[in-house]
Amino acid sequence: MDSTVRATCPKCQASLRIPAEWIGQAVKCKQCGALVRTKARPSGGSSAGNAPKPVPVPPPVLDIDLPPDDELYQQPGPAPQPALDATGAPIPPGYPYPAPPGYPAPHPGYPAGAYPVAPGYPAPPPGYPYGPPPGYPYAPTGYAPPPAGYPHPVPPGYPQPVPGAYAPPPGYPQPAGYPYPQPAPIPAPAALEPLPVAGATPGRPTARPAPQSITVDDEFEVDDAPRVSRSKRGKYGRRSKGGGATFIWIGLCLLLTAGLVAGGVFFKPIAAFVMKEKEKENEPVKPEPGPDTTPGGGGAPKPVSSAFPRRMLFISVTKYMYLNPLTAGVSTGSTDRPASAASSLAFQWRVPQDKDNNQVFILSDTMTGKDERLPMKDVVQGTYQEFCQTSRAQDRVLIYFGGHAIEKGGKAYLAPMEAELDGEDWEKTLIPLAQFYDDVKKCKAAQKVVVWDVCRFNPEKGKVRPGSEPMSEALYKALTTPPAGVQVVTSCKAGENALEFTQLRPDGFASRIFYSGSAFLEAAKLPPPVAPNAPKASVTQADPLPITEWHAALVKRITNIGAQAEKVGSGGKQTVTLTGAPPAPLPAPDGAEKFAVRFNFPQAPKGASPVEIRSVEREFTLPPLKPGLSEVGLGEFPFPADVMKDFAADASVDDIKGDAEKYKLRNAVLRSLDKLREKWSNGAGTTKIRDTVNGPINDTLKAAVKKEQEFWAVSIAELELALTNLEDMAAERKTEPSKRWQAHYDFALASVKARLAYMHEYNKLLGNLMTDSVPALDAKLGQDGYTLVASETLKSGKEIKKMAEEAQTLFGEISVKYKGTPWAIQAKQEKAVAIGLNWKPASLKKE
The missing domain is CATH 3.40.50.1460 (Rossmann fold)
Incomplete structure (x- = not known):
């Protein structure tokens, strides 16, 4: 019977039972996970103090797979030898136990490689699909027989037995009346796990060191090899070191309470210490020192990011x-x-x-x-x-x-x-x-x-x-x-x-x-x-x-x-x-590098006060001639402060309107701008100006268009009157002391001419609907109406074209004369607008 020894783990003091043949190997304590190794005590001394210093013992080379951390495995024992009878001949296969000399032969009809049902045990149904439980000596009817003579599955790492020579595993009950002792079981450690060793060759059993005689007081030492088992951690992810921290906290709390009762004399230093300790408690666990991953440096590996570069x-x-x-x-x-x-x-x-x-x-x-x-x-x-x-x-x-x-x-x-x-x-x-x-x-x-x-x-x-x-x-x-x-x-x-x-x-x-x-x-x-049933693509960094x-x-x-x-x-x-094509190959991502910087967007340069610019804007700006042309307020632009100081206000709009005799030119400008705002109050193409024509041109549509033409005829007359009033103020313009109102006048004169030309052009387009002078609709293309689009050429007569050209010239002069001001921007915007119009076939039906 193989011998075992008992000893105590030097790390957690757990009792260890070690097979004799494991002496000299590195093993792992099941209780605390510490790696320990045994060493035979040299003869002639039993005192630990006289024992020579242990030398590193390489762990054995094992040809087995490592189990999970919390499972207990043992190393394979020696291959069983064939059982022999009294004459030295092998026991016939089929009988699971060695028959001693003189022992009666098995009962006739005893099936080879199977076990009978125990007395009183009900027979299982035919075709029972499950194998016998561990240690159970009887196989159900219909269960596939195991290898000849071997009644149980072979554990991982065990060599296949020789037929007829298998001895009962440890703890297996002897058959009733069996007069001989059970074969010695293969010992298993109570709280140890063997360690695998690099260099094992698959499929080749590795020799184990010969057993050494040891005593109970043989010395052990903790190995420096990395641990395999899971470490126990405390509340904040740190290793638990017992209850000492609890007492420290209780003491700190008592000190804090005493300080408060005494009037807060020691409150500040104690609170500072408590906060400092609390911060330490919440600090992330620092990685244990390991190999450095940076060239030429030492220290722990850097954390790797999973973000895509x-x-x-x-x-x-x-x-x-x-x-x-x-x-x-x-x-x-x-x-x-x-x-x-x-x-x-x-x-x-x-x-x-x-x-x-x-x-x-x-x-x-x-x-x-x-x-x-x-x-x-x-x-x-x-x-x-x-x-x-x-x-x-x-x-x-x-x-x-x-x-x-x-x-x-x-x-x-x-x-x-x-x-x-x-x-x-x-x-x-x-x-x-x-x-x-x-x-x-x-x-x-x-x-x-x-x-x-x-x-x-x-x-x-x-x-x-x-x-x-x-x-x-x-x-x-x-x-x-x-x-x-x-x-x-x-x-x-x-x-x-x-x-x-x-x-x-x-x-x-x-x-x-x-x-x-x-x-x-x-x-x-x-x-x-994604194609149907296509596999999901795997994208990597x-x-x-x-x-x-x-x-x-x-x-x-x-x-x-x-x-x-x-x-x-x-x-x-x-x-x-x-x-073009990307460089090949691309460099591998480096997850340890810091993220690319999230920079701040540059800001537009600062200029004159936005409040002052908005006051100018309210006085002279107009709704857009066409939809979508005025999206940004002028107050957002950086107008130079030194330029805008020359256009400061010398009177409020209310004061100007209240004294028409003193401010003739200024009131003429305000009236003309108000008239333009009235005609474009809701924006071009939204209410007053028709930007779409639904359905075919018929008598109903023509009646509606005729009524609209009456409105625009009145509007044209009103704008012509406003233009006359502005032109009559030309002499006043020369004597106007305020550069602000000089600019207002110039812009109002150009705007009235431009929008008057646009009104004439639009009225001309309405006339085209009345006379059916529009492109034909193509039903095959789904065309069921018209949209009003811009055109670089005007369909109106020469006088209207000349008025439009005069407006463009005035806008150009304003952009130069008042450079760096809101009037220059507005003039450039108006000058760039195409005043011409055209009807374009379109599909307007809503599906």
């Missing part, structure tokens, strides 16, 4: 001061349209958007609240420069620009909010494309993608100002020739426009579904198509931005949107292109 910058300019305004699209609730598209795309591509690591940056003139800012030149430039400079070498970045891109004089430019195409300083208001690409080239990001959603045009509105012309060959070439390593996506090709819609309702959808704003953004915000797949999906969606637009006469060819 991706960033996005969206720049959207729609409220242009002097160029054709873009269609921002209908916002969803309080969510800005470009912001919702950016957020949707970032979600699909796993760009971080959480509170602690938000890598989505949006600069849009349609955002509100704390995110509201004007995308002027300095702001746009500063934003993309900050984005490029704060990007890390491992980042994959995308920059989207939605707005106007201009080619002039053989050079390409990006148009910020205040961009203009004429005047002496036009070039100073634009951003050179070469400068932008130079900043992108300096960006350290691993993958760089630029998206150009430019040359946009809304067929439902027409071109009110310059800037929405089709993309030129020179501009397309400049946009698609970026620095090496930069991928470029363009929303259209040379000779095309990027489409915009006010509310395009696609076929097959309910009336509440429509496309609005940029067709490109409408296509980009949708999730990528090392993957690049899926630009190639995204481009392919965009091409299909834009084509579909264009086809829907063609059915209502608002379409046009739009080809999304992809240029």
Whole structure:
């Protein structure tokens, strides 16, 4: 019978029972998880103090799998030898126990390799599907017999037994009447687990060290090897060290109470100490020292982040001061349209958007609240420069620009909010494309993608100002020739426009579904198509931005949107292109590196007091001549304070109206501006001016149009009277002492001429409806009405065209004479508006 020894764990004092053959191996205490190893006490001394220092003993090489931490396993014992009878011959297979000399043979009919049902035990039903429980010596009827002579499953790691030579496992009951002792069981430790050792060869048993004779007082020592079992931790994640901390806290509480009773003499120092100890208690557990992961350094490994190294910058300019305004699209609730598209795309591509690591940056003139800012030149430039400079070498970045891109004089430019195409300083208001690409080239990001959603045009509105012309060959070439390593996506090709819609309702959808704003953004915000039953794609941090797949999906969606637009006469060819390829291979992400910086957006330069600018604005500004042309208040612009001081008010509007004799010119100006506001009080194209014609032209429609013409005939007469009164004040204009009211007069005179010409043009368009002088409707395209769109040429007579030209000239003079003031901005905006009009067939039916 193999010998075992008992000893005490030096870590937790648990009783250990160790098989003799395990001596010299590293084992693990089941109670506390400490790694211990045994060493035979040298002969000639039993005192621990005289025992030689233990030397490291390499753990045995075991060819077994490690069990879970909280399970108890033992090492395999020696392979059993065949049982022999009295003559030395092997016992025949089928009988599970060795038969001693003279023992009667098994009962006739005893089935080989099976056990009979115990006396009094009911026989199980035929085909019983489950094996006998551990230690149960009887196999149910119909149970598949085990290997010959072996009645129980072989435990993991045990060699297969020799048929007929198996001895009962430890604790297995002897059959009734069996006269011989049970074979010695293989001992198992009560509170120990063996440790696996590197270097074991699969499929090859490993030799174990020979047993050594030891005594109970053999010495043990704690091994320095890493622990496998779970460590016990306290309330705040630290290892529990007993109840000492509890007594400390009780003592501190008693001291604190005593201090309060005594009048608070010692309150402050005690409270400070308590807070300090509490902070220590809540400190995160520091990692134990381990191998350093940084080159040439020491210390613990850095924590690894699971965030994807991706960033996005969206720049959207729609409220242009002097160029054709873009269609921002209908916002969803309080969510800005470009912001919702950016957020949707970032979600699909796993760009971080959480509170602690938000890598989505949006600069849009349609955002509100704390995110509201004007995308002027300095702001746009500063934003993309900050984005490029704060990007890390491992980042994959995308920059989207939605707005106007201009080619002039053989050079390409990006148009910020205040961009203009004429005047002496036009070039100073634009951003050179070469400068932008130079900043992108300096960006350290691993993958760089630029998206150009430019040359946009809304067929439902027409071109009110310059800037929405089709993309030129020179501009397309400049946009698609970026620095090496930069991928470029363009929303259209040379000779095309990027489409915009006010509310395009696609076929097959309910009336509440429509496309609005940029067709490109409408296509980009949708999730990528997934084939039926396709496996879910696995995205990793090392993957690049899926630009190639995204481009392919965009091409299909834009084509579909264009086809829907063609059915209502608002379409046009739009080809999304992809240029360039990402660097290969991309660097592996480094989760230990700090997140890319969340920079602050640059702010527009400060100017004169916004309160003063708004007072000027209230005196002379007018509702827009056409819808969507006046989106931003002048008080938001940085007008130079030194310029505006020359236009300070010398009297209030109420005082001026109260003294008509003293302020003849000023009252004439106020009356003319009030008349214009009356005619455009609710905005052009909303109530007074018809911007759509529903249904075919019939007698009912003509009767309504005739009544409208009567209103406009009266309005034209009133504006002609206002113009005469202003022209009669020309002499007063020369003697007007206030530069503020000189500017008001000049702007009022130009505005009355421009809007009077526009009224004549509109009245002419109403006459076209009366005479059926409009394009024919095409039912196959779903056309069932007309929309009023802008035109660069007037259909009115020469006198009206001359009046419009005079107005344009006056606006030009105001923009130069009053440079840096609100009048200059308003004059430039009015001058850029196309006064001509035209009827365009359209599909107006709501599905």
